[in-house]
Amino acid sequence: MNANVQKNCRLQISIVWNVLEDNSPLNFITHVFFSLFLCVINNSLEFNSRNQVGYLPSTLKFQLTERMEEERQSGVISKWLGGLISTMRRLLFTFMSSGPIPQHIAFIMDGNRRFAKKWKLDEGAGHKAGFLSLLSVLKYCYEVGVKYVTVYAFSLDNFNRRPDEVQYVMDIMYEKIQGFLKELDMVNRYGVRVLFIGDLNRLDEPVRLAAEKAMEATAKNTKTYLLVCVAYTSSHEIPRAIYEACQEKSLALASSGKNDDGIVNDDDDDVIKVVDLEKHMYMGVAPDPDILVRSSGETRLSNFLLWQSTNSLLYSPKALWPEMGFWQVVWGILKYQNKCYYLEKKKKQA
Amino acid sequence: MDPVAESQKFFRRISQSSNIMLFLLWHVVHLILSVLYIVREIFRAIENYLITNGYVKTYTNLNLDRVKYLGIVIDSDEARNTSKVVELLEWLSALGVKKLCLYDREGVLKKSKAVFMERFGSTENSVAGPLVSKKRMDFEFVSITDGKEAVAKAANLLFKKYYVDGDSEKPFFTEAHLTDALKTLGAVEPDPDLLLIYGPVRCHLGFPAWRIRYTEMVHMGPLKYKKLGLIMKAIHRFTKVKQNYGS
Numbered sequence: 001m002n003a004n005v006q007k008n009c010r011l012q013i014s015i016v017w018n019v020l021e022d023n024s025p026l027n028f029i030t031h032v033f034f035s036l037f038l039c040v041i042n043n044s045l046e047f048n049s050r051n052q053v054g055y056l057p058s059t060l061k062f063q064l065t066e067r068m069e070e071e072r073q074s075g076v077i078s079k080w081l082g083g084l085i086s087t088m089r090r091l092l093f094t095f096m097s098s099g100p101i102p103q104h105i106a107f108i109m110d111g112n113r114r115f116a117k118k119w120k121l122d123e124g125a126g127h128k129a130g131f132l133s134l135l136s137v138l139k140y141c142y143e144v145g146v147k148y149v150t151v152y153a154f155s156l157d158n159f160n161r162r163p164d165e166v167q168y169v170m171d172i173m174y175e176k177i178q179g180f181l182k183e184l185d186m187v188n189r190y191g192v193r194v195l196f197i198g199d200l201n202r203l204d205e206p207v208r209l210a211a212e213k214a215m216e217a218t219a220k221n222t223k224t225y226l227l228v229c230v231a232y233t234s235s236h237e238i239p240r241a242i243y244e245a246c247q248e249k250s251l252a253l254a255s256s257g258k259n260d261d262g263i264v265n266d267d268d269d270d271v272i273k274v275v276d277l278e279k280h281m282y283m284g285v286a287p288d289p290d291i292l293v294r295s296s297g298e299t300r301l302s303n304f305l306l307w308q309s310t311n312s313l314l315y316s317p318k319a320l321w322p323e324m325g326f327w328q329v330v331w332g333i334l335k336y337q338n339k340c341y342y343l344e345k346k347k348k349q350a
Numbered sequence: 351m352d353p354v355a356e357s358q359k360f361f362r363r364i365s366q367s368s369n370i371m372l373f374l375l376w377h378v379v380h381l382i383l384s385v386l387y388i389v390r391e392i393f394r395a396i397e398n399y400l401i402t403n404g405y406v407k408t409y410t411n412l413n414l415d416r417v418k419y420l421g422i423v424i425d426s427d428e429a430r431n432t433s434k435v436v437e438l439l440e441w442l443s444a445l446g447v448k449k450l451c452l453y454d455r456e457g458v459l460k461k462s463k464a465v466f467m468e469r470f471g472s473t474e475n476s477v478a479g480p481l482v483s484k485k486r487m488d489f490e491f492v493s494i495t496d497g498k499e500a501v502a503k504a505a506n507l508l509f510k511k512y513y514v515d516g517d518s519e520k521p522f523f524t525e526a527h528l529t530d531a532l533k534t535l536g537a538v539e540p541d542p543d544l545l546l547i548y549g550p551v552r553c554h555l556g557f558p559a560w561r562i563r564y565t566e567m568v569h570m571g572p573l574k575y576k577k578l579g580l581i582m583k584a585i586h587r588f589t590k591v592k593q594n595y596g597s
Contacts, residue, residue, distance in 0.1 A: 306560065310497075334379070
């Protein structure tokens, strides 16, 4: 059996799980039908071809194209099914809104490479599937009413990976940001403000420029926020915040003329306080996360939001990132609602 | 009566009652969730019984070499129950843990430091004989003041070092600068490999941020329901974890 066809088949099946709650019913029906039908045919006929439909026996090819034509023309069942799924989802979110909805959820998008290995895909396909998963998770978060969503896209530690893999991820980022810039009207209509958090100077020039352009273009939006952490680690963020705080205090003292003789206030009077540091953190633009989700079941934070997660519920679903979707978001929020009283009490004690 | 107004009133009543229904349903779902948590506790108790009585062979030989430094986070309200904490420490010392970091947010454990050090500390204790020497553990007591406030103190130290003299070179601060500043303020202990969280929620409650970069964090439940078998399971699972450290 042709390796390409096998891979496509598996990618189709894996994408089905993401598309399952998608609002586009035609995509849903065609993905499910096409993937399952294709894999059954592939396994039983063992044909050797790159073209997925071309070398099918004529009767089956005829039936396949006929069926797809039918769906395209009538679309009644698909529209009804899509509408039903969408209504049920909205009902569930309305029901969940009876309780406290977290203001800020952060995600560590872990497991793309394991997903590609599990489904025997090309390594890059895992990252692509991960991007689709990100879109659906974002959609559910904004629908349920979460205002800030932070995602850990790329760590400073990830620069230690193979150069071709790093370049691949950079290329995907560039491609997706460019795609995003083309849909600015829709983004601005939904009021999404995008912020890229991290040491952007470490990124390739085109990616950095595209990121800055995206930030500038959505700067006036205030309805919801998407914070994408690239080239970020907490162990870079904290010393940098100290540096920025020192710079600010130095300028303030110089302008107020207090340190003419080079001597600062006496030793008991600390110039820099915790609030000054928090003001200069990369993540100072958003409140601390209420929930910190790491996919793939790992229980560590890997240098992500260590300072900001003091009172965050840590949630580690076993699903790999491309498998994350609706139910993980729902379950995470239900867990938060169950423990919200305790977390709020801890926040007030701080 | 005006039919439009009538129907509007009717729909308003329906939507109000449907809101009430959803609200009640939300409470019912969370009640079910609480029941599920109780059921989970029962299963964990059964699991603990099987592990501690040797029915599950997997956890009998624990390789503690990988757990060089164990961190324990305890909710401050539960930490006031010193006897429970002592019982936990007894189990850990019996398992063979040598170096331990105890954290609670408000510093309650710091106040009971003397009790723990006398019982388990590796400092000289004339009462204890050689038979209990293997129970000795090295302790570190940490609270919220050793977290963000310690970083603020380190920031002030760095400010005084580099910014007081206007002509001195002002480097961009890195992790190394922060570590040096923290060392000047006091001893800098290594990062814990594994953090066991005892409390109602899986939340590290402000453990010093720069020390938990790659630390595995496991929620053990409330301290009053602590179980030896589950500690063994958590340590065993930790020994199987493979970290890439980002690469």
